[in-house]
Amino acid sequence: MDYNKLKEAVITEIDKLAEEMKAVAKAIHEKPEIGYQEYEASRLLCGFLEKNDFKVKRNIAGMETAFAASYPEKADGPTIALLAEYDALPGLGHGCGHNLIGTASVGAAVGLSKVLPKLKGRIAVMGCPAEEAGIDNAGGKVRLIKKGSFKDIDAAFIFHPFPMTTVGGETTTLLGLEFNFKGNPAHAAGNPWDGINALDGVLLTFNAINALRQHIRDGVRIHGIITHGGDAPNIVPEKASARFFLRTENKESLLEIIQKVKACAEGAATATGTKLEVNTFCNLYDSMKSNSVLASILEKNLNALGLSVEGRKKGKGSTDFGNVTRVVPACELGLRLGNGIVPHTREFLHAANSEEGFKVMMQGAKVLALSALDLLYSDGLLEKAKKEFEGVQKCNSTKVQKEK
Ligand SMILES: [Zn+2]
Ligand SMILES: [Zn+2]
Incomplete structure (x- = not known):
């Protein structure tokens, strides 16, 4: 034919x-x-x-x-x-x-x-x-x-x-990063000084990333959500988690951004006294x-x-x-x-x-x-x-x- x-x-x-x-x-x-x-x-x-x-x-x-x-x-x-x-x-x-x-x-x-x-x-x-x-x-x-x-x-x-x-x-390239913060529960009104607030770890991570945005290259995208923010307002959150997507033009710049974003979460963990666990949740x-x-x-x-x-x-x-x-x-x-x-x-x-x-x-x-x-x-x-x-x-x- x-x-x-x-x-x-x-x-x-x-x-x-x-x-x-x-x-x-x-x-x-x-x-x-x-x-x-x-x-x-x-x-x-x-x-x-x-x-x-x-x-x-x-x-x-x-x-x-x-x-x-x-x-x-x-x-x-x-x-x-x-x-x-x-x-x-x-x-x-x-x-x-x-x-x-x-x-x-x-x-x-x-x-x-x-x-x-x-x-x-x-x-x-x-x-x-x-x-x-x-x-x-x-x-x-x-x-x-x-x-x-x-x-x-x-x-x-x-x-x-x-x-x-x-x-x-x-x-763009893409990687999913998950940050799990672990703190210490306490009565949020009765003895908050005994608590270590995992949600603050998450919130400071968002703020640190927002500060980072001015100093990253054009075209990079960082966007996240809070996947767990605590269990009740009267308990200092023991656990809190957030997920972010990082997107860049190529793999080399992705690796650079991963390090910077991780540093934001690590800084937040230091500031709040929480323990931080970092995972990737999707394939690159x-x-x-x-x-x-x-x-x-x-x-x-x-x-x-x-x-x-x-x-x-x-x-x-x-x-x-x-x-x-x-x-x-x-x-x-x-x-x-x-x-x-x-x-x-x-x-x-x-x-x-x-x-x-x-x-x-x-x-x-x-x-x-x-x-x-x-x-x-x-x-x-x-x-x-x-x-x-x-x-x-x-x-x-x-x-x-x-x-x-
Ligand atoms: Zn599609
Ligand atoms: Zn789609």
């Missing part, structure tokens, strides 16, 4: 899935599950894939809701992975639109699989739990990478609904290093659907897809959802369960499938992407050696 016919066939196959995809995206939206608890979402997506002859491995890399799907199970050619996310935000449901992400990747893979026997190679869907970093051990992709789940993958794509249409771009999210060859493939296919890039992503957000871009050639597609609305808001939550949201999801599925098709079909394209990736890897390792 000639190339243009193949492309038309992929689009026709994805269009045939529209109603089913919409039903899956709706169901995931209406039963939001936070990271590592996405049992229903993962069941729906795996079921969709299995029904369409994909071989699905569930419960992988020590995560019950992670999965790896492949069609065919084995092939001589390369493996192109489409990544699925399907976790919700605590308290805000699918305010990041991950119901559309998981379903788009699955729909794209199934649509493409219908023409795949005519190609050499394999299409994979990686089910990646817990992208939202607010929960313990978040960063499903980081854990998949650590367990070797990406070692047979030659290139990876993901789609995300976004405030503008874009390919690639930049994200690396910044995104988009592959420019894959970015241009995504852009070409966007244009083929009558869409165009509206701007470059240079957000202060972070994603564990950044870690994926460090181990395989990879690129993210962002498609505009709504007009001037941003993820993690009620407006975005509603848009992710609207006709417009489902339309964007279908467009995302088509661009992903056509781009995977390009890599499997066009001679030399994947090699070009890999060559650029190896160049970046080499450049990174000499940089690290120099810094040692």
Whole structure:
């Protein structure tokens, strides 16, 4: 079959899935599950894939809701992975639109699989739990990478609904730090002098970090919440805890900020006489290093659907897809959802369960499938992407050696 016919066939196959995809995206939206608890979402997506002859491995890399799907199970050619996310935000449901992400990747893979026997190679869907970093051990992709789940993958794509249409771009690194202060309880009115106030440790940490803000580089983000502030106003708080996210442009500056923020908490512990315990609560999210060859493939296919890039992503957000871009050639597609609305808001939550949201999801599925098709079909394209990736890897390792 000639190339243009193949492309038309992929689009026709994805269009045939529209109603089913919409039903899956709706169901995931209406039963939001936070990271590592996405049992229903993962069941729906795996079921969709299995029904369409994909071989699905569930419960992988020590995560019950992670999965790896492949069609065919084995092939001589390369493996192109489409990544699925399907976790919700605590308290805000699918305010990041991950119901559309998981379903788009699955729909794209199934649509493409219908023409795949005519190609050499394999299409994979990686089910990646817990992208939202607010929960313990978040960063499903980081854990998949650590367990070797990406070692047979030659290139990876993901789609995300976004405030503008874009390919690639930049994200920041991210680490979650938790500070647990321990003091001594006492009657807050009767004998407060016998108490050691753990909450004061937390409050002074916030104040010290706020003082630090004037002396940090542009683009660094430090934001936190109090996760425990005591048990009753008439007891001097024995225990108090806070969680912070630290985000910077690169790993080197992240390490620097970690030290400074830790020093704020240590100072607070000294001032209050409390004991301090410091933990990291999520995996380190690396910044995104988009592959420019894959970015241009995504852009070409966007244009083929009558869409165009509206701007470059240079957000202060972070994603564990950044870690994926460090181990395989990879690129993210962002498609505009709504007009001037941003993820993690009620407006975005509603848009992710609207006709417009489902339309964007279908467009995302088509661009992903056509781009995977390009890599499997066009001679030399994947090699070009890999060559650029190896160049970046080499450049990174000499940089690290120099810094040692
Ligand atoms: Zn999000
Ligand atoms: Zn997201």
